[in-house]
Amino acid sequence: MFDVSEVTVVAVDVFGTTVDWRRGVLDGLRAHHENDFDHAALVDAWRERYLPAVAQINSGEREWANLDAVHREALDQCLAEFGVSGIDAEARERMVRAWDALPPWPDAAEGLAELRRxxxxxxxSNGGFAQLAHVVKGAGLGFDAIVSAENVGAYKPDRRAYLNAAKLLDVEPRNVLMVAAHTWDIHGARDAGFHTAFVERPGEKGPDRPADTAGNTDCDLAAVSFTDLADRLRALRDSQE
Amino acid sequence: MFDVSEVTVVAVDVFGTTVDWRRGVLDGLRAHHENDFDHAALVDAWRERYLPAVAQINSGEREWANLDAVHREALDQCLAEFGVSGIDAEARERMVRAWDALPPWPDAAEGLAELRRxxxxxxxSNGGFAQLAHVVKGAGLGFDAIVSAENVGAYKPDRRAYLNAAKLLDVEPRNVLMVAAHTWDIHGARDAGFHTAFVERPGEKGPDRPADTAGNTDCDLAAVSFTDLADRLRALRDSQE
Known part of the structure; x- marks a missing residue:
């Protein structure tokens, strides 16, 4: 087991880990768009385009663009693929903004408050800086600071995203515990020398698609919620003292 | 009077405006250093070197260095100037760290909470990103996000520091209200197109030196505390509705 006394910073993923992006975006689309298309299928297809797009940016194949711009381009592609027409630029912008107001998972606010002690x-997070500020505030989550891919100039799971964040926080990679609900994020963080904790979010991808599980990863710690994570870290610290 | 409905972001200076840097640094030095020198005079001289140093960085005369590095270099100069010897590198590092734990002004936490509604x-702030995260947490202040000079690649009062912050927050300069207790910060923010509010901190520079006052500036709004500022903004908004 890792030495928890090394950890001074807990770095927490946002989309899927602390907030339910799928329900939030779906609610946003349904509120504004009466059009006759399968909203859930569109949202799932939209999200599927995200990791390939940021991988192209990390590889240098594409120029830097923040997540709003990545989302907008992916949305255009999805709407074309779904044969949805009649949605103008302003409405598309509003659809992208659906990613700015997302409900928290029920344990997130309380668990984060415990961790902050x-x-x-x-x-x-890979979200844009302004986007993250709005998501976090809207969901009622308290963080000591927000670090965006936009601040570090690279997207997770690229090593640079983690290493630049550690630099910005003035700590060594081993002083950071990355908390995420995604295999790829845990692997990226481990590769950069962070400690890692997996928080399971079984409903993240909706009722029909399985979410990532801790078993897929070689995380240092697995938890079922943020309050559970706070408890486990405290127990671990007590046992190591 | 400015149109308060334009403002969506309130950007708040930290050192001197929300926290009492002078008392904090002085307490930090006294706790660790029994040496026989005038601590208050040293702290004042140390602070005096800050604006000229960041001006050299803004002009391109010196390479980028974050505030910790600026503080360390200025400390070495001050100790030499004061003829203080026998303070080794580790002790100097601890002195620089005194800037990481500073007491809030009494109204700051409550006023910020009101503004956040x-x-x-x-x-x-011109503080380093990690430094600001520690100062803000230690002082019990709640912000929706922290933007450091380190994130924007320029120090206030350079226009770029304000404009890059607006860009990171995805707003126009006129959507931001800069709140500060320093004439130079108000002027810089105005020059970049921000709205401005001055919060008076008469004790900021200690008992013997006058602090900046709102009268020195052409700020949009003047207040005597953060709670007063929150009240004034609310009254202004009600009167403009």
């Missing part, structure tokens, strides 16, 4: 707790 | 409230 013992650690510096920051959001570390 | 109506606006996105961010710290916008």
């Amino acid at each position: 013992d650690f510096l707790v920051v959001a570390l | 109506d606006f996105l409230v961010v710290a916008l």
Whole structure:
């Protein structure tokens, strides 16, 4: 087991890990768009385009663009693929903005508050900086600071995204515990020398698609919620003292 | 009077405006250093070197260095100037760290909480990113996000520091209200197109030196505390509705 006394910073993923992006975006689309298309299928297809797009940016194949721009381009592609027409630029912009107001998972606010008693707790997300500020505020989540891919100039799971964040926080990689609900994020963080904790979010991808599980990863710690994570870290610390 | 409905982001200076840097640094030095020198005079001289140093960085005369590095170099110069010897590198590092734990002004936490009900409230400071995260947490201040000079690649009062912050927050300069206790910060923010509010901190520079006052500036709004500022903004908004 890792030495928890090394950890001073807890870095927390946002989309899927602390907030339910799928329900939030779906609610946003349904509120504004009466059009006759399968909203859930569109949202799922939209999200599927995200990792390939940021991988192209990380590889240098594409120029830097923040997540709003990535989402907008992916939305245009999805609407074309679904044969949806009659949605103008303003409506598309509003659809992209659906990613700015997302409901928290029920345990997130309380668990983060508990973690903040013992650690510096920051959001570390691929969202744009302004977008993350709005998501976090809207969901009622408290962080000590927000670190966006936009601040570090690279997207997770690229090593640079983690290493630049550690640099910005003035700590060594081993002083950081990355908390995420995605295999790829845990692997990226481990590769950069962070400690890792997996929080399971079984409903993240909706009723028909399985979410990632801790078993897929070689995380240092697995938890079923943020309150559970706070408890486990405290127990671990007590046992190591 | 400015149109308060334009403002969505309140950007708040930290050192001197929300926290009492002089008392904090002085307490930090006294706790660790028994040496026989005038601590208050040293702290004042140390602070005096800050604006000239960041001006050299803004002009391109010196390479980028974050505030910790600026503080360390200025400390070495001050100790030499004061003829203080026998303080080794480790002790100097601890002295620089005194800037990481500073007491809040009594109204700051409550006033910021009130402002956050109506606006996105961010710290916008020349402090390093990690330093600000520790200062803000230690002082018990709540911000929606922290924006450091380190994130924007320029120090206030350079226009770029404000404009890059607006860009990061995805708003126009006129959508931001800069809140500060320093004439130079108000002027810089105005020059970049921000709205401005001055919060008076008469004790900021200690008992023997006058602090900046709102009368020195052409700020849009003057207040005597953050709670007063929140009240004034609310009254202004009600009167403009």
